[in-house]
Structures are given as structure tokens and as C-alpha cells.
Amino acid sequence: MPFVPDFTTPFRYRVNPHLADVTLRARRWMLESDLVDDAHVIEYEMARIPELMAAAYPRACADDLLLSCDLMGIMFAIEDEDCGSHPQHSVAGIATRCKAMVQVMDGVDPGADDPVVLAFSDTWHRLCDGMSDTWVARHRSNWKDFLDNHYTWEPVVVAEHGMPDLGDYLRERAYASGMYVLYDWSERFSADRAEIPRPALEDLRLTTLHRDCIHTIIAINDTHSLEREIRRNDPVPNLLKVLMHHEHLSVEQSVERAKKMLADAIEEYLEVEFDYLAHWWRSGLPPRQMGAVEQRLRDMRNWMSSNCRWHYIAPRYDHVARDPERDRPGLPTQLSGRQGMDTQCPHPRSSGRRP
Numbered sequence: 001m002p003f004v005p006d007f008t009t010p011f012r013y014r015v016n017p018h019l020a021d022v023t024l025r026a027r028r029w030m031l032e033s034d035l036v037d038d039a040h041v042i043e044y045e046m047a048r049i050p051e052l053m054a055a056a057y058p059r060a061c062a063d064d065l066l067l068s069c070d071l072m073g074i075m076f077a078i079e080d081e082d083c084g085s086h087p088q089h090s091v092a093g094i095a096t097r098c099k100a101m102v103q104v105m106d107g108v109d110p111g112a113d114d115p116v117v118l119a120f121s122d123t124w125h126r127l128c129d130g131m132s133d134t135w136v137a138r139h140r141s142n143w144k145d146f147l148d149n150h151y152t153w154e155p156v157v158v159a160e161h162g163m164p165d166l167g168d169y170l171r172e173r174a175y176a177s178g179m180y181v182l183y184d185w186s187e188r189f190s191a192d193r194a195e196i197p198r199p200a201l202e203d204l205r206l207t208t209l210h211r212d213c214i215h216t217i218i219a220i221n222d223t224h225s226l227e228r229e230i231r232r233n234d235p236v237p238n239l240l241k242v243l244m245h246h247e248h249l250s251v252e253q254s255v256e257r258a259k260k261m262l263a264d265a266i267e268e269y270l271e272v273e274f275d276y277l278a279h280w281w282r283s284g285l286p287p288r289q290m291g292a293v294e295q296r297l298r299d300m301r302n303w304m305s306s307n308c309r310w311h312y313i314a315p316r317y318d319h320v321a322r323d324p325e326r327d328r329p330g331l332p333t334q335l336s337g338r339q340g341m342d343t344q345c346p347h348p349r350s351s352g353r354r355p
């Protein structure tokens with residue numbers, strides 16, 4: 001049963017030089033924020049979040065890499081608590097949590113004692129520090145889409161509406177993946193925090209690139225996670241389950257379709273990326289804004305490469321054996337791979353927003 005096919009991407013794999021230090025700091029933050037306890041910290045360790053983020057943002061400074069790990073730790077926490085076969089919260093409870101997180105972004109104290117909400121409040125203010133009102137509003141909207149999907153679709157769609165068809169699944173799964181949130185971080189974690197101008201953001205070619213990147217994430221993640229989801233009887237839909245249900249494919253045939261989806265997405269990405277870049281180079285964007293456009297594309301390539309490699313090294317999905325040396329709690333982790341550029345965290349610009 002080929003649950004671990006030979007997925008690959010053509011993009012360079014690089015590792016942030018701050019990985020070892022940030023691995024320890026991120027684990028400590030998760031414990032201090034009560035997102036994990038001593039009894040369950042090994043599950044966090046085996047998710048290898050710092051390794052995923054270190055290759056997704058290889059040029060981020062140490063504090064920004066830590067922030068990315070803290071935010072991803074929150075995403076993993078709510079995913080594991082809310083979308084498994086034995087969720088810790090009712091759908092109403094999930095909705096209450098998500099709405100409280102939206103209140104945090106709106107500047108309203110939700111009065112919650114939920115560790116996830118409190119941790120999100122901490123990271124939200126760190127995340128927005130130094131960014132413009134325009135960026136914060138856009139990022140808030142992307143977080144809201146992710147949180148709305150988290151309680152209105154992912155844990156309930158199969159029970160309430162049956163297995164979604166492929167088009168509906170890919171559209172909603174794109175929001176559930178959190179990638180629209182993560183795309184914004186290319187600006188926040190860059191050395192100068194330069195922001196992409198609105199015309200370049202609204203270019204339909206960038207929409208295509210975003211979609212292609214997400215399709216590579218879905219194809220790889222859903223294949224690797226299928227066995228775990230079946231064993232745990234998780235209620236969430238999955239690309240392979242959708243294909244098996246609606247197109248009556250075998251598991252092996254569904255895996256081949258996922259591999260083709262990955263290859264097709266990368267092929268289109270490379271073609272459209274060239275056209276998109278060429279257009280904005282010719283447009284005469286100021287260097288700082290053009291740099292932000294280029295950084296977005298670099299980070300999408302980094303995400304595709306990091307996500308692919310991460311699924312082969314993280315014991316989260318059980319087909320990768322736990323490594324006693326790497327997965328000891330608190331052990332500094334260092335992957336092989338080209339080191340990212342060592343950058344200093346920028347000071348917030350005076351014109352930026354400080355929540």
C-alpha cells in the first residue's frame with residue numbers, strides 16, 4: 001500500500017541557521033503557554049514544526065522564525081484538538097474559540113481563559129508589530145477565513161453534507177490549509193518588511209500561483225495523512241477519500257492521481273511564475289516593492305520544498321519511525337541542507353502599525 005510515494009519538487013531546500021536555538025525556544029513557549037503539557041509534549045516534538053518552518057523561511061531572523069513556530073504551534077493545536085475522531089470541543093465550543101480569536105484581531109478583549117486564545121493574542125500583537133494598517137486588515141481577513149472554515153466546514157462537512165466533490169473539496173481545503181495566512185508572512189518575515197503593492201496582489205496570475213502552491217500541499221499532505229485518518233476514524237475529508245468516493249478509484253489509483261496533481265501544479269506554477277515576474281519587472285515597480293513580490297515567490301517555492309521534505313522526516317503520520325536522537329524532548333535539531341542567510345530582525349518602521 002503506497003502511502004509514502006516518491007513525491008518530489010524541483011525547488012531548492014535550504015534551512016534557517018537559527019533552527020537549533022529556535023527549536024528549544026519554541027518548545028518552551030508551547031509549554032509556558034499551556035498549549036501542551038509534559039505528558040503530551042512528545043507529540044509536539046514529533047510534529048517537527050521548527051524544521052518545517054526553518055525551511056519555509058530560511059532567511060528569517062531568529063525572533064521571526066520563533067514567531068512562525070509559535071503561530072504554527074497554535075494551528076497544530078486547534079487542528080489536533082478539534083478535527084480528530086475524539087474532538088476535545090463540541091462544534092459550538094470550536095466556534096466560540098474561533099470567534100474569540102477574531103475578537104482579539106479586532107482589538108476586543110474576549111475575556112477568555114482558553115490557552116489557545118491567550119497564546120493567539122500574544123502572537124497576533126507580535127505579528128502585526130511594524131506592519132501597515134493595510135497589511136493588518138488583509139491578514140486579519142485571511143485569518144478570519146481560516147477560522148470560519150475551521151468550525152463551519154472541516155469537522156462537520158462529511159457528517160452534515162456527505163463527502164464533498166473534488167471542486168468543492170479543493171476550494172474549501174485551501175482555506176483549511178491556512179496557506180492564505182502563511183502567504184502574508186513572506187512580507188512580515190522579510191528583512192525590511194516590505195509589502196506587495198495592491199495591483200501585484202490582485203493580479204490573477206498570483207491567484208493561480210497561490211492555488212498551485214496549495215495544490216502541492218494538499219496532494220502531499222492528504223496522501224501521507226490518509227492511513228492515520230483512517231485508523232483514527234477522523235471525520236475530516238481527504239483528497240484520496242474524495243477520489244475514492246466520487247470516482248470509485250482504489251487507494252493506489254488515488255495516490256497516482258495525487259502525484260499527477262502535484263506534477264501538474266508545479267508545471268503550471270513554473271510557467272505562470274515566469275510570466276508574472278516578467279510583467280512586474282517591466283512595470284517599473286520601485287525596488288522595495290519589487291523585492292516584496294520576489295520574496296513572495298521565493299517563499300512559495302520554499303513552502304513547496306519544505307512541505308515535501310517535512311512529510312518524509314516527521315513521525316506525525318506514523319510511517320516515519322521515531323528517531324530517539326532527534327525526538328528527545330528539547331534536543332536541538334539541525335537538518336542537513338544549505339543554510340539560509342543570517343539576517344537581523346528589523347526594527348518596526350516609524351510609519352508602521354503597532355497594535
